[in-house]
Amino acid sequence: xxxxxxxxxxxxxxxxxxxxxxxxxxxxxxxxxxxxxxxxxxxxxxxxxxxxxxxxxxxxxxxxxxxxxxxxxxxxxxxxxxxxxxxxxxxxxxxxxxxxxxxxxxxxxxxxxxxxxxxxxxxxxxxxxxxxxxxxxxxxxxxxxxxxxxxxxxxxxxxxxxxxxxxxxxxxxxxxxxxxxxxxxxxxxxxxxxxxxxxxxxxxxxxxxxxxxxxxxxxxxxxxxxxxxxxxxxxxxxxxxxxxxxxxxxxxxxxxxxxxxxxxxxxxxxxxxxxxxxxxxxxxxxxxxxxxxxxxxxxxxxxxxxxxxxxxxxxxxxxxxxxxxxxxxxxxxxxxxxxxxxxxxxxxxxxxxxxxxxxxxxxxxxxxxxxxxxxxxxxxxxxxxxxxxxxxxxxxxxxxxxxxxxxxxxxx
Numbered sequence: 001x002x003x004x005x006x007x008x009x010x011x012x013x014x015x016x017x018x019x020x021x022x023x024x025x026x027x028x029x030x031x032x033x034x035x036x037x038x039x040x041x042x043x044x045x046x047x048x049x050x051x052x053x054x055x056x057x058x059x060x061x062x063x064x065x066x067x068x069x070x071x072x073x074x075x076x077x078x079x080x081x082x083x084x085x086x087x088x089x090x091x092x093x094x095x096x097x098x099x100x101x102x103x104x105x106x107x108x109x110x111x112x113x114x115x116x117x118x119x120x121x122x123x124x125x126x127x128x129x130x131x132x133x134x135x136x137x138x139x140x141x142x143x144x145x146x147x148x149x150x151x152x153x154x155x156x157x158x159x160x161x162x163x164x165x166x167x168x169x170x171x172x173x174x175x176x177x178x179x180x181x182x183x184x185x186x187x188x189x190x191x192x193x194x195x196x197x198x199x200x201x202x203x204x205x206x207x208x209x210x211x212x213x214x215x216x217x218x219x220x221x222x223x224x225x226x227x228x229x230x231x232x233x234x235x236x237x238x239x240x241x242x243x244x245x246x247x248x249x250x251x252x253x254x255x256x257x258x259x260x261x262x263x264x265x266x267x268x269x270x271x272x273x274x275x276x277x278x279x280x281x282x283x284x285x286x287x288x289x290x291x292x293x294x295x296x297x298x299x300x301x302x303x304x305x306x307x308x309x310x311x312x313x314x315x316x317x318x319x320x321x322x323x324x325x326x327x328x329x330x331x332x333x334x335x336x337x338x339x340x341x342x343x344x345x346x347x348x349x350x351x352x353x354x355x356x357x358x359x360x361x362x363x364x365x366x367x368x369x370x371x372x373x374x375x376x377x378x379x380x381x382x383x384x385x386x387x388x389x390x391x392x393x394x395x396x397x398x399x400x401x402x403x404x405x406x407x408x409x410x411x412x
Contacts, residue, residue, distance in 0.1 A: 028281025
């Protein structure tokens with residue numbers, strides 16, 4: 001669906017909303033499930049778009065891609081969201097060109113996360129791009145860019161303390177439980193959803209609460225069963241959800257369901273419960289807050305929790321930005337050279353033609369092979385022109401300069 005032709009970076013956009021200007025309820029109106037993502041890509045060609053991906057997490061929904069304007073991307077995205085394009089545009093940020101590229105580096109590093117340095121974004125980014133690539137919507141530019149972003153993120157994780165400690169949404173949930181609830185020896189924990197966030201949350205529950213009295217429920221029962229066996233926990237089918245909710249003391253929801261899974265009537269007259277909703281859109285019916293026996297916490301509440309680990313991360317941000325700058329410079333150099341590739345190829349063809357016409361003037365057949373000698377000179381000249389293009393960072397006609405360089409080397 002895409003070609004590998006060099007692209008115009010000025011047509012690369014990101015448009016998105018995140019936690020900085022919107023609450024979890026609003027973000028939920030623009031969250032994208034896999035089914036919605038599939039529909040977006042199916043409709044993309046009719047919007048004149050063929051290279052894009054969508055990053056939808058608990059704290060952001062962003063669409064990256066090549067377009068004439070950011071509006072094209074926004075209109076396409078909002079064909080599948082509960083919220084409309086006018087509302088999204090009012091709340092959204094839009095960046096283009098190098099600014100959009102740099103934004104993705106910051107997102108991939110966790111610098112733009114609701115919890116600074118949250119490394120879960122890396123897995124979410126990989127999954128988002130994989131989904132689009134499998135449907136042929138990732139062009140050469142996007143693939144190279146994302147690989148560079150992931151390399152940068154890895155360097156930041158290894159060479160700084162930006163992601164040190166265990167500060168993430170999934171860990172913050174466990175931290176909240178420890179600070180606010182005395183987990184009874186026989187207290188039952190119910191975790192709904194065993195995707196990436198659910199798995200991480202589950203492992204943190206086991207490690208930091210030191211309990212295995214946890215029951216897992218997932219839409220695909222086999223996934224819940226597999227994780228339960230791995231961690232020596234219990235699991236139940238979705239058909240038993242109501243009874244599992246009724247018997248649980250602490251409930252964590254981490255699904256990507258479009259509509260709430262935990263409803264108000266599930267919780268009525270069922271005793272005191274702490275419910276932590278890690279899902280966007282919300283997975284717990286908002287009216288459940290009205291019940292006197294229910295304490296309901298969401299991702300925005302969790303993100304406000306700070307500890308010493310998070311304070312240390314803030315001091316590491318400048319180091320992370322320096323690493324990003326290095327990777328960004330390398331990527332932009334690659335892009336510049338790729339943009340110059342057609343011109344360099346044309347210069348090579350032109351010089352080859354000159355060499356064939358004037359081979360007897362440039363080479364001494366008694367001492368060396370004329371064709372090989374000319375070819376070596378051509379490669380030397382093309383390499384030199386490529387260096388000039390890179391150092392000058394500008395486009396232009398290099399034909400005359402190439403001919404002059406070729407003639408000069410041929411006289412040596």
